[in-house]
Amino acid sequence: MNRQTLQADAPLSATAATPLLSVKDLAVRFATREGVVEAVNGVNFNLARGEVLGILGESGSGKSVSLRAIMGILPRGRTTVTGSINFDGHELLSMPEKELDRLRGPEIAMIFQEPMTALDPVFTVGEQIAETIVRHEGVDWSTANARAKNFLEMVRIPSPERRLQAYPHEMSGGMRQRAMIALALSCKPKLLLADEPTTALDVTVQIQIILLLRELQRELGMAVIFVTHDVGVASEISDAVAVMYGGRYMEHGPAENVLLAPNHPYTHGLMNSTVHGSMRGQRLDTIPGLPPDLANLPKGCPFAARCGHAIPECEQGGIALSAVGKNHFSACLRVEKEGRSFFA
Numbered sequence: 001m002n003r004q005t006l007q008a009d010a011p012l013s014a015t016a017a018t019p020l021l022s023v024k025d026l027a028v029r030f031a032t033r034e035g036v037v038e039a040v041n042g043v044n045f046n047l048a049r050g051e052v053l054g055i056l057g058e059s060g061s062g063k064s065v066s067l068r069a070i071m072g073i074l075p076r077g078r079t080t081v082t083g084s085i086n087f088d089g090h091e092l093l094s095m096p097e098k099e100l101d102r103l104r105g106p107e108i109a110m111i112f113q114e115p116m117t118a119l120d121p122v123f124t125v126g127e128q129i130a131e132t133i134v135r136h137e138g139v140d141w142s143t144a145n146a147r148a149k150n151f152l153e154m155v156r157i158p159s160p161e162r163r164l165q166a167y168p169h170e171m172s173g174g175m176r177q178r179a180m181i182a183l184a185l186s187c188k189p190k191l192l193l194a195d196e197p198t199t200a201l202d203v204t205v206q207i208q209i210i211l212l213l214r215e216l217q218r219e220l221g222m223a224v225i226f227v228t229h230d231v232g233v234a235s236e237i238s239d240a241v242a243v244m245y246g247g248r249y250m251e252h253g254p255a256e257n258v259l260l261a262p263n264h265p266y267t268h269g270l271m272n273s274t275v276h277g278s279m280r281g282q283r284l285d286t287i288p289g290l291p292p293d294l295a296n297l298p299k300g301c302p303f304a305a306r307c308g309h310a311i312p313e314c315e316q317g318g319i320a321l322s323a324v325g326k327n328h329f330s331a332c333l334r335v336e337k338e339g340r341s342f343f344a
């Protein structure tokens with residue numbers, strides 16, 4: 001086969017197998033007065049087109065920072081991001097800001113816990129969605145307005161015609177959250193980054209929004225990374241789950257395996273500390289002890305100090321994710337040495 005044939009063949013065979021997003025050795029450091037904060041410490045994962053990854057972890061484990069690194073919205077200057085973030089064939093970490101701007105919105109969109117982070121208080125919801133559609137698709141305003149109304153219908157905002165004229169502050173929290181989702185989806189992104197978008201809502205509204213997101217994700221074939229500290233939410237939305245601690249993935253695999261048959265002492269602890277049947281809304285703070293200081297990380301496993309199964313070697317460092325099943329990984333020295341049953 002000559003070189004040309006090889007090149008012509010490559011894209012075809014590559015599309016099916018190539019992940020939409022491939023993150024390798026992602027690390028994020030912040031230089032602060034208190035020292036260097038090691039917020040993300042060697043994260044690796046692939047995300048397929050249309051796949052939903054739930055990132056589960058306690059407060060301060062590096063969930064938001066890793067999403068912001070993918071979106072390219074970390075504060076500049078004192079932040080160092082290393083590794084590789086390949087999105088649909090583009091290396092985001094070396095991409096000029098102008099090109100990133102063309103991806104953000106139409107290709108990668110983000111939603112937040114606080115909708116006012118994304119919504120502009122001085123424009124109506126309709127103006128904001130229509131403006132995005134005009135900017136990204138170059139259609140005229142009446143087409144964009146009609147589409148904006150469709151998006152409000154899609155996120156099930158009642159009386160969408162009237163809501164188009166509303167300012168964000170005239171809406172309830174749940175409606176604002178729906179409007180932000182409509183805005184994020186208005187360009188039909190391939191990847192949606194969701195940073196605890198339901199955390200501030202009451203439980204009933206939370207469930208409605210999660211179900212809606214899952215439905216829209218399937219309808220649009222969109223890949224999603226959904227960050228949450230809530231086991232119940234993670235189990236409802238995710239195909240795969242990553243459990244984050246001290247800026248690392250401690251366990252990563254198919255949702256049912258990670259949540260129902262956890263393979264890392266930390267995940268095990270999280271599941272045990274979650275009351276079954278009333279999992280939703282439960283904060284992940286019932287394991288004794290505190291998460292590590294990211295400005296002063298131990299050199300070994302960050303969970304060792306709180307782990308009932310730790311052995312002296314756990315504090316020596318060099319722990320990588322090892323396979324414990326199909327597409328299922330655990331970063332535990334004892335699991336690696338003794339098999340998954342040692343802590344069961």
Ligand SMILES: Nc1ncnc2c1ncn2[C@@H]1O[C@H](COP(=O)(O)OP(=O)(O)O)[C@@H](O)[C@H]1O
Nearest residue numbers: 030037039058059060061062063064065066294
């Ligand atoms: N701009 C910043 N400068 C310094 N430290 C930061 C910055 N942003 C986040 N951090 C620190 O990084 C760590 C991880 O934060 P974050 O990803 O927001 O956690 P969470 O898992 O709760 O979303 C925290 O210790 C936080 O204080």
Ligand SMILES: [Mg+2]
Nearest residue numbers: 063064065195
């Ligand atoms: Mg966060």
